[in-house]
Amino acid sequence: MDNELTPRALEIAACARALLVGGGYNSFSYADISASVQISKASIHHHFPSKAELVRTVLLRYREEARTGLAALVQHVPEPLAQLEAYTGYWATCMRDATSSFCICAMLAAELPTLPREVADEVRGHFLDLAAWLASVLAAGAAQRVFFLQTSPEGEAMAFMATVHGAMLSARAYGDPEVFAATVQPLMRRLTSP
Template sequence: MPATTTDDEILRCARSLLIDGGYNGFSYADIAAAVGIRKASIHYYYPTKVDLVRALVARYREEADAGFAEMTRRHPEPVDQLRAYIGFWADCILDGTNTFCLCALLATQIPVLPPEVVTEVKAYFQVLSTWLAAVLENGREQGRFTFSGTAQTEAEKFMAAVHGAMLSARAYSDPAVFTLVTDPLLEAITA
């Protein structure tokens, strides 16, 4: 595993602070204190908070895209790909390491986010939606899934249900709520 750089530590900390308190819930002083560096060091990498959050969301999207490719590679069956996607979030919620999708959280704040960050958040949702639609269409073509409408519409519904389940689990402080919502998702489309 490569050594963690100051840049990586800044982004890791910013991600945690964003998930805990939202875009306006942290400052460079918070990051500096947590990482053990001066605020000027953060400004060296990210002159503004917009630059920082935009870079964080871009990296998050790239990591997600790589994760989708890995799920597709490891799980040839479309139903297993969807199980792996849901399972990833179920595990994160259970162990408390990553209890909410960063972009889903930021999407709730779009009215107050800078346009550059909004663009990155929307790009993440497009990547996720495109991957889900491809998985769903592949499953339908193989006779594994059955649903009315387009794969794109089903992908949007699936994505909304998973993110809603994260929100409910967080609101109730109960990881079991996530699976209560997500378990029936696959049953509903499995042929």
């Protein structure tokens, strides 16, 4: 997908991504990007005729990065418990060093009723992708007797996502990235306790 975007369009998309993480869809305008990237609003419109198109592009790239990252995780980390630990560890590290302190799609899910349809569809798609991956990891771990599920892998995947995204919210609310790990650790203990 990156080869479809010019270097300037990539710069605009990166700025939009940072603004989305910081405050969601309705928190920024092309004027904010213009000031940050030092480009006219007309030039931004040349690359992305609408804000919805810009955000959809950011989300398409984000979803591809997530799918690639999860596939690489499965390939390099064969144990289901280690996969979940690596996934939550990724977010804990991002929050500590402020590289990406929040899942863009989790942020946008809160705004879903007000989002343009094409943006909302990408947000839902991310949640479906992540839920499917988590369910497969949880099912594999249950089959290996590493995880002790209280419901179906799909149900546990939904609870896992809700906990991780809630932990992100809590860490942001408290202004303390360590709240994330403290919130997620009990879930990991529950999954591994017979």
